[in-house]
Amino acid sequence: MSEKLDIPKTLKDWDGDFGAYMEAKEDKLRVQFRKEFESRKTLSVFAGVTIWVDGETSPSREELRKLVGLGGGNFETYFSRHLVTHIVAENLSASKIKELKKYRLHSICVVRPQWVVDSFVNKKIQPVARYLIPGMLDDHQKQLLFANKELKSSSMETGMVYGSSAGKAEYHRRTASRSTSENPNFVRDFFAQSRLHFIGSFRARYEKILARMIAEEGTLCKLPYDRCKAHERIVFHVDMDCFFAAVSVAKTPGLRNQPIAVCHARQNSEIVDSSCEISSANYEARAFGIHAGMFVGEARKLAPSLVTVPYDFEAYEKTSELIYRKFLEYAERVEAVSVDEAYLEMTGIQLPLKIRDKEICDIEDLAKELRVDIETVSGCTASIGIGSNKTLARIATKKAKPNGQFTIWSYEAIEKLSLLPVGELPGVGWITRRRLNSMNIFTCQQLRELSLETLEKEFGKQTALSLFETCRGKDNRPLDLYRPPKSIGAEVNWGVRFENNLQGLEKCKKFIMDIVEVVCERLKAADAKATKLSYKVLRKQKDAPPPKKYLGCGLVDEFSKSTSLPSSDSVMEIGPRCLTLHESLNVPLDDLRGVGIHCFGLEFSSHYRQRNNDITLSKYFQIDKNPQQLRIDSCLRIGRVFSKQDNMRKDKYHERVKDAPVSRNSEGYSHSLDELITKNGWSPEVFVQLPNELQQELLKDIQSSNQKPFRENSSSLSSSFRCCKRSRSKRNKENRTLLQPTLTQLDDIYQAKNQGLSQLVVAEEFQSRSIRECLEILQDVEHAKKPKIDIPCEYSNMMNSVRQEQEIWYRTLHNLMKDPFIELSKYVRTWIKQIEPFQPDLRRQHQEALFASIRHEIEKGHLYQVQGFMRLLGSIAIEYEDNWVSCMVAEIEEWIQSVMHKTYDGAVLKLD
DNA sequence: ATCCTCCCCTAC
DNA sequence: TAAGGTAGGGGAGGAT
Numbered sequence: 003m004s005e006k007l008d009i010p011k012t013l014k015d016w017d018g019d020f021g022a023y024m025e026a027k028e029d030k031l032r033v034q035f036r037k038e039f040e041s042r043k044t045l046s047v048f049a050g051v052t053i054w055v056d057g058e059t060s061p062s063r064e065e066l067r068k069l070v071g072l073g074g075g076n077f078e079t080y081f082s083r084h085l086v087t088h089i090v091a092e093n094l095s096a097s098k099i100k101e102l103k104k105y106r107l108h109s110i111c112v113v114r115p116q117w118v119v120d121s122f123v124n125k126k127i128q129p130v131a132r133y134l135i136p137g138m139l140d141d142h143q144k145q146l147l148f149a150n151k152e153l154k155s156s157s158m159e160t161g162m163v164y165g166s167s168a169g170k171a172e173y174h175r176r177t178a179s180r181s182t183s184e185n186p187n188f189v190r191d192f193f194a195q196s197r198l199h200f201i202g203s204f205r206a207r208y209e210k211i212l213a214r215m216i217a218e219e220g221t222l223c224k225l226p227y228d229r230c231k232a233h234e235r236i237v238f239h240v241d242m243d244c245f246f247a248a249v250s251v252a253k254t255p256g257l258r259n260q261p262i263a264v265c266h267a268r269q270n271s272e273i274v275d276s277s278c279e280i281s282s283a284n285y286e287a288r289a290f291g292i293h294a295g296m297f298v299g300e301a302r303k304l305a306p307s308l309v310t311v312p313y314d315f316e317a318y319e320k321t322s323e324l325i326y327r328k329f330l331e332y333a334e335r336v337e338a339v340s341v342d343e344a345y346l347e348m349t350g351i352q353l354p355l356k357i358r359d360k361e362i363c364d365i366e367d368l369a370k371e372l373r374v375d376i377e378t379v380s381g382c383t384a385s386i387g388i389g390s391n392k393t394l395a396r397i398a399t400k401k402a403k404p405n406g407q408f409t410i411w412s413y414e415a416i417e418k419l420s421l422l423p424v425g426e427l428p429g430v431g432w433i434t435r436r437r438l439n440s441m442n443i444f445t446c447q448q449l450r451e452l453s454l455e456t457l458e459k460e461f462g463k464q465t466a467l468s469l470f471e472t473c474r475g476k477d478n479r480p481l482d483l484y485r486p487p488k489s490i491g492a493e494v495n496w497g498v499r500f501e502n503n504l505q506g507l508e509k510c511k512k513f514i515m516d517i518v519e520v521v522c523e524r525l526k527a528a529d530a531k532a533t534k535l536s537y538k539v540l541r542k543q544k545d546a547p548p549p550k551k552y553l554g555c556g557l558v559d560e561f562s563k564s565t566s567l568p569s570s571d572s573v574m575e576i577g578p579r580c581l582t583l584h585e586s587l588n589v590p591l592d593d594l595r596g597v598g599i600h601c602f603g604l605e606f607s608s609h610y611r612q613r614n615n616d617i618t619l620s621k622y623f624q625i626d627k628n629p630q631q632l633r634i635d636s637c638l639r640i641g642r643v644f645s646k647q648d649n650m651r652k653d654k655y656h657e658r659v660k661d662a663p664v665s666r667n668s669e670g671y672s673h674s675l676d677e678l679i680t681k682n683g684w685s686p687e688v689f690v691q692l693p694n695e696l697q698q699e700l701l702k703d704i705q706s707s708n709q710k711p712f713r714e715n716s717s718s719l720s721s722s723f724r725c726c727k728r729s730r731s732k733r734n735k736e737n738r739t740l741l742q743p744t745l746t747q748l749d750d751i752y753q754a755k756n757q758g759l760s761q762l763v764v765a766e767e768f769q770s771r772s773i774r775e776c777l778e779i780l781q782d783v784e785h786a787k788k789p790k791i792d793i794p795c796e797y798s799n800m801m802n803s804v805r806q807e808q809e810i811w812y813r814t815l816h817n818l819m820k821d822p823f824i825e826l827s828k829y830v831r832t833w834i835k836q837i838e839p840f841q842p843d844l845r846r847q848h849q850e851a852l853f854a855s856i857r858h859e860i861e862k863g864h865l866y867q868v869q870g871f872m873r874l875l876g877s878i879a880i881e882y883e884d885n886w887v888s889c890m891v892a893e894i895e896e897w898i899q900s901v902m903h904k905t906y907d908g909a910v911l912k913l914d
Numbered sequence: 915a916t917c918c919t920c921c922c923c924t925a926c
Numbered sequence: 927t928a929a930g931g932t933a934g935g936g937g938a939g940g941a942t
Contacts, residue, residue, distance in 0.1 A: 198929090
């Protein structure tokens with residue numbers, strides 16, 4: 003631990019005065035150096051070379067500095083892994099050699115001073131081979147030498163933006179290390195490839211998919227429904243069989259009847275012990291004992307013949323749309339659960355009916371028909387659970403799999419569930435199962451023998467109630483057709499590795515900001531602004547063994563902190579706050595294993611409301627025109643609102659709506675609803691016509707006036723209203739207490755020039771609230787409103803400068819984040835596929851066009867993500883091996899390097 | 915008594 | 927190599 007004393011422990015440690023001071027000092031030295039040699043520079047031998055002299059040398063440090071300056075190179079007084087291309091040293095001690103060896107990894111040559119002298123005298127960069135330090139040479143260094151020699155002196159000239167040498171790029175490509183510390187495009191790459199991200203973000207995408215389908219085809223449901231004539235509730239739970247695997251098999255018939263597993267690992271990978279996780283295995287593979295979540299290495303041991311198939315997210319999405327189309331043809335009400343799974347409300351279906359001249363007499367036939375339909379359109383099989391409610395349908399599906407169907411009606415639930423293991427119940431995960439098992443509870447029958455009180459003691463009130471009801475097959479939840487999100491977030495807990503030094507710190511901050519940017523994009527896509535922010539980290543447990551999974555987070559502890567925000571969806575607002583929260587969590591850089599950012603208290607813009615109410619969607623979300631039916635629906639839905647806090651009412655509701663015929667129940671309930679409404683002086687007829695959300699809102703108001711408060715989150719709509727109100731009043735309070743910055747305080751902020759992230763953190767740390775409040779006041783002034791306090795003239799001038807500086811910095815950051823190479827990276831594969839079939843000369847034309855746009859962006863100063871783009875090109879070239887693509891890639895790479903070199907100086911200035 | 919924060923658990 | 931996300935509900939315990 004003593005050797006770590008000089009290493010920063012948290013962001014905070016380095017973001018104080020010391021870091022800023024050093025940077026300023028280094029800048030000054032560089033400017034001095036450039037000025038000194040600008041006019042006297044006679045040669046360009048050292049173009050692109052940056053040396054750092056370690057210890058005593060002969061010729062002296064001063065002389066070496068001069069030679070390099072005159073030769074057009076750069077000289078660093080303090081070592082930086084990013085900037086330095088050559089370390090100049092001699093007579094190194096063993097410990098020093100050990101220390102310097104680690105820089106080999108970054109392709110920094112360690113040479114004797116004579117190399118500088120000889121290169122200068124010969125007016126040409128000398129091969130470094132003859133100038134290496136004895137003891138520093140090993141296989142890797144030799145390899146590096148070879149690479150350098152091959153690339154001749156040009157390798158020495160590559161700019162720092164691209165890495166310290168072409169050898170370095172070569173090295174990166176070979177190792178293809180993909181952690182946060184190696185890949186500047188990590189966050190985007192990660193999300194593009196993450197299966198869990200794909201699964202988890204389905205609901206956020208669903209509304210758009212649905213809108214498109216409805217826009218294309220209008221009302222989709224083709225079956226006759228009459229919910230008034232319904233005698234019982236019928237719910238389908240449709241679930242595709244090993245969806246990801248099935249989609250691949252459908253696309254590639256050669257895979258049929260083979261054991262396949264969907265994962266990232268390549269089929270011919272020589273890695274025997276692959277820690278790549280299987281996300282879906284077909285039944286042929288399952289016969290070997292292979293299952294989702296298993297590592298490929300393990301699976302290959304079980305079945306050497308296993309075929310691994312890469313992910314095809316696009317195909318999953320397309321197939322999903324096809325099957326959802328079918329769902330919507332069969333049912334008016336569909337609750338999307340995931341990409342391959344949905345609930346269909348079949349209550350009120352009028353049987354018998356005809357589908358394509360086929361007589362369908364009972365519900366079983368209908369389910370069969372739906373399964374056949376699904377297989378026809380998608381090539382994949384589905385299983386259907388039929389039940390009197392969601393829970394029963396869901397349990398039935400498990401019994402139906404694969405490619406079958408199963409029915410559980412409420413009257414037979416007790417009997418059919420008796421021997422079901424508790425772990426099979428929805429809502430019972432492995433923790434609850436373990437706890438139940440330890441209480442000697444293994445089956446539903448045993449669980450039913452426990453009283454509600456016993457369960458409450460063990461699991462808490464709500465969890466106990468849901469266990470109590472689920473094991474009896476009771477469930478009154480209506481289908482959730484669509485609900486606006488209550489939170490939006492993003493997290494990355496894989497590949498997070500940072501070195502505990504200044505570079506690591508900068509990369510970490512960039513990483514956090516990358517995630518913030520993703521979150522903000524998602525907020526914007528949902529037309530939401532957040533009023534609350536929660537920041538989460540994973541920290542490596544003390545003495546945790548290396549994770550079994552490659553670049554996994556291993557054994558970690560989780561910490562989170564939250565804060566309130568002025569309603570916002572901007573990187574500029576949320577980013578700095580995340581950095582502040584990050585600091586307050588005090589995680590040593592090299593222990594950080596994951597970061598999550600979640601926004602709550604969402605406020606949706608009016609645009610969103612309009613969109614949500616537009617004709618096509620509202621047609622779907624409010625399909626019922628018959629008031630009688632509307633009443634049923636409002637009851638079902640109100641049930642959900644009531645159920646959480648008010649148990650008495652819930653019981654009442656249960657009694658009424660339970661498993662008996664819907665129409666009778668609903669009438670009974672509507673009656674009391676009517677009473678409730680008329681008591682408040684509203685007309686029930688009018689109430690029934692109102693949009694559902696408004697009904698809920700009103701009902702809640704009645705409730706609160708009856709002194710029966712509800713939890714806020716029981717309705718997202720009202721909770722956003724309330725959050726909005728609350729945060730505003732809070733802000734006003736803050737205004738009163740905080741908006742009195744002293745002149746010294748403002749001066750301090752001004753002094754902490756906001757040119758970079760680290761400085762911003764200082765400013766945040768210092769006076770974050772003052773800055774924000776200042777900006778708010780200035781906004782008021784700008785909009786010709788009377789500011790909330792009187793600002794003396796000198797204050798407002800001062801604040802103006804602060805604001806200007808902030809804005810400059812924000813804009814720089816923004817540009818950085820909006821780097822077009824991120825976009826380009828996304829499309830380059832598609833682009834290649836598109837032009838692949840063209841004749842060579844036509845391809846040439848497209849290539850030229852790409853060159854032109856790359857040049858254009860580089861000239862505009864978009865350089866930050868070029869590295870990532872180049873690396874992507876590298877990996878594409880490897881995939882394509884020896885055809886035109888790799889030639890083209892080589893050409894682009896070479897070309898980018900030359901362009902980069904030309905604009906290098908300008909770029910660095912811009913980025914600084 | 916109620917709210918808020920920081921977790922935990924679950925589902926896909 | 928590999929891509930361990932997203933979102934909702936709920937509980938314990940402290941703050942108000």
